[in-house]
Amino acid sequence: MPQSLDVLQIHPDDNICVATRKLPAGTFVVCGEISFELTTDAALGSKLSLRALSTGDKIIKFGEPIGSLTADVAVGDYVHTHNLESDYIHTYQHGELISHPRMR
Numbered sequence: 001m002p003q004s005l006d007v008l009q010i011h012p013d014d015n016i017c018v019a020t021r022k023l024p025a026g027t028f029v030v031c032g033e034i035s036f037e038l039t040t041d042a043a044l045g046s047k048l049s050l051r052a053l054s055t056g057d058k059i060i061k062f063g064e065p066i067g068s069l070t071a072d073v074a075v076g077d078y079v080h081t082h083n084l085e086s087d088y089i090h091t092y093q094h095g096e097l098i099s100h101p102r103m104r
Contacts, residue, residue: 011061014050014063016049019048026038046080047084052074056069059079067085
């Protein structure tokens with residue numbers, strides 16, 4: 001029986017994968033050679049870390065850096081504005097501007 005595609009790594013250099021559908025906590029995710037169990041729900045389009053990363057590390061999507069982490073993440077963690085800051089534009093979280101060092 002064919003498996004559904006739960007996540008997609010868009011480019012081989014990406015350090016995140018993207019949820020292709022809503023995934024409940026407890027879902028076992030496989031992306032290439034990497035597998036993990038989700039600890040929280042993931043909405044369609046959620047970015048999920050493919051490896052443990054540290055504060056300041058770049059998040060790579062489409063083979064290009066899209067921002068820098070503001071907190072450490074573990075394999076499978078949700079990556080978004082609560083732990084990611086854009087390197088290119090102002091970042092907002094819940095309507096509050098989170099300034100970026102290069103924009104001060």
